[in-house]
Amino acid sequence: MDKFYGRKLQLLPTINLQEIPPTSVIIQAVQKIKNRYQCFRCGNQNQHFFATHFCAKCSSHCTYCRKCITMGKMSTCTELIINEDDLRFDPSISGLEWDGKLSPQQKEASIKVVEAVNENQNLLLWAVCGAGKTEMLFEGIEAALQQGKFVCITTPRVDVVLELSIRFRQAFPTISIAVLYGGSEEIWDGNRITICTVHQLMKFRHTFHLLIIDEVDAFPYNIETHLHWVANESRTIKGSTVQMTATPTSEQQLLALKNKIKNVMVPARYHRQPLPVPxxxxxxxxxxxxxxxxxxxxxxxxxxxxxxxxxxxxxxxxxxxxxxxxxxxxxxxxxxxxxxxxxxxxxxxxxxxxxxxxxxxxxxxxxxxxxxxxxxxxxxxxxxxxxxxxxxxxxxxxxxxxxxxxxxxxxxxxxxxxxxxxxxxxxxxxxxxxxxxxxxxxxxxxx
Ligand SMILES: [Zn+2]
Ligand SMILES: [Zn+2]
Missing domain, CATH: 3.40.50.300 (P-loop containing nucleotide triphosphate hydrolases)
Structure with a gap:
């Protein structure tokens, strides 16, 4: 089977039709819409990244996406299954065993994250370098797990994925956590918490109720806009996306400072000393x-x-x-x-x-x-x-x-x-x- 996993998304030819839940939708992976191709796995709409060839699988001419080909070929004859499970509310699941203490500034941010989770809202968390961002997420994630939600923490950078996985496995030792990046051995198996690079989100559709994007301004997420589509698609329609950054774009800064978007700012480091000024x-x-x-x-x-x-x-x-x-x-x-x-x-x-x-x-x-x-x-x-x-x-x-x-x-x-x-x-x-x-x-x- 293709390295394709996910509660929501599987390659059609590889699974038994009887296993498809009745609430699923089946879509064509690469579609021609108004004379332009679009890939429904990676969001690519750049025509330059599509190629047409004679396809051995279906014995006709198929168009496939070159943008995401490293994750397995998606073509006009590949089908994707999408379905959204119901939540299983379970207040007994929490799993948070972190016994550290939040600073007052971390606490303020933490409350906002919980609020965003409870109310299915999006949030911009603007916290300076060294503010202690990870701890600000714990209570929000705990609330999400109790509500039966699926959580994903994603970042453009592999080294951040590895660092976060260590910290989350310590904080949530009884919760199953999947850690995914290009070349990782793990597979997703309905894990309640997923920590992955943004590229790995292509494997998911409508899966995560709480999507936390760390370092939203980092390469390649900041310039490869198809990844924004990918991130959106990996989240459930009703849910919350928390964007975390120490350095928002000028546009985001303005929206936050004018309170035009739900945001929380943590301008101080945990040690209460100002940032060194260049x-x-x-x-x-x-x-x-x-x-x-x-x-x-x-x-x-x-x-x-x-x-x-x-x-x-x-x-x-x-x-x-x-x-x-x-x-x-x-x-x-x-x-x-x-x-x-x-x-x-x-x-x-x-x-x-x-x-x-x-x-x-x-x-x-x-x-x-x-x-x-x-x-x-x-x-x-x-x-x-x-x-x-x-x-x-x-x-x-x-x-x-x-x-x-x-x-x-x-x-x-x-x-x-x-x-x-x-x-x-x-x-x-x-x-x-x-x-x-x-x-x-x-x-x-x-x-
Ligand atoms: Zn693609
Ligand atoms: Zn084909």
């Missing part, structure tokens, strides 16, 4: 300087040396993969305890752990490490912060690497640039706004 430092044409002298520009070199002396781990963010290497050579002249890492680096995980345990002191990286990795007492520099790759959201995430640990709640963030960009200004403004709201709410200590 400073800007002009560095001129640094590429030219490095090429000519094989050395880092003075101001950057001075900054790195200062924190090497203090024994701090240093993140140096750079614009492109190619530049990682030649910048690394220049950094090596200051300290040999340096390394560079990028998305295509096979030793990525080893290098990050060497940085974590102190064997590496300066880690040169592309935006690949803008999220997720937390190193206590790390100091953050961005080289070429004015370049296109460093969007408002990327810069806020990068700045969010600093000061996360309770013992090292302060940290330096510096943007080296050759002309201040609008995105830099917006990022700084967003961080200042969060600190301002944190103070207003009384959630920050004035130290």
């Amino acid at each position: 400073s800007f430092k002009w560095i001129g044409n640094w590429r030219k300087t490095i090429r000519k002298t094989q050395k880092l520009p003075n101001s950057l070199e001075k900054w790195i040396k200062l924190f090497i002396q203090k024994g701090c781990p240093i993140f140096l963010f750079v614009p492109t993969i190619n530049e990682c290497i030649f910048i690394e050579e220049a950094v090596k002249k200051i300290t040999v305890k340096s390394a560079s890492v990028h998305s295509q680096d096979p030793q990525r995980h080893e290098k990050v752990s060497a940085f974590r345990n102190g064997d590496t002191q300066v880690l040169i990286t592309t935006t690949i490490l803008e999220r997720g990795v937390t190193i206590p007492n790390s100091q953050i520099a961005v080289l070429g912060a004015d370049e296109e790759i460093f969007t408002e959201s990327a810069l806020v995430q990068i700045a969010g690497r600093a000061g996360r640990h309770i013992n090292y709640a302060k940290g330096e963030v510096i943007f080296f640039h050759n002309g201040i960009s609008e995105e830099m200004v917006k990022a700084k403004k967003q961080i200042l706004l969060m600190n301002h709201l944190g103070i207003k709410k009384g959630w920050l200590d004035n130290k």
Whole structure:
């Protein structure tokens, strides 16, 4: 059988017709609507991603979707079964065995999540990096489980899936949890909680009553709009979608600030210290300087040396993969305890752990490490912060690497640039706004 599982969605030829529940609907997977093809598994409508060939299965010419072909071919002759089960209300199922305590700001968010679940509403949860988002979800998920609902926590990033799965298995030890990502061995078997990458949602239709999307602004969810269709389709018609992010789009920010959408903002970190505010430092044409002298520009070199002396781990963010290497050579002249890492680096995980345990002191990286990795007492520099790759959201995430640990709640963030960009200004403004709201709410200590 195809690797296709799901209470709601199975490939027709592979199951016994008698097993199809009477409430099911059968649809054609790829359909031609008004002369345009559409894939009803992945939502693709881009005609470029459809191909027609002679199909051995049905002995005629079929059109199939290339966009989601890695998950098994969906064509004009494939059928999907969709059905929506009734809820089985069971207040005895809760399974939450987390005994930590929510901070007041986490509690406020948690109440909103429960409310959204109870009232089948959507919610934007805007919480700064390091606010402790995961714990804010526990009570809402508990309520959903008690109501017999199916829960999914999804995110664009595999490493986040793995991290979340550990935390949820600890918090809900008696609940069956499915963890799905490209290459994972597990299969979905009616599990009450599912933790998966957004691509895996293609395997589900009208399944989850509570869909939590973590890091909604992360790649590829932020640009591959067919995934939004996929996410919508994986949710039951009546249900709630909770979108979580530290860096909403400008449009979402505006809607939230004007209260046009149901939202909850958590502008303060759990340790009650403000977010480190980035400073800007002009560095001129640094590429030219490095090429000519094989050395880092003075101001950057001075900054790195200062924190090497203090024994701090240093993140140096750079614009492109190619530049990682030649910048690394220049950094090596200051300290040999340096390394560079990028998305295509096979030793990525080893290098990050060497940085974590102190064997590496300066880690040169592309935006690949803008999220997720937390190193206590790390100091953050961005080289070429004015370049296109460093969007408002990327810069806020990068700045969010600093000061996360309770013992090292302060940290330096510096943007080296050759002309201040609008995105830099917006990022700084967003961080200042969060600190301002944190103070207003009384959630920050004035130290
Ligand atoms: Zn498709
Ligand atoms: Zn066919």
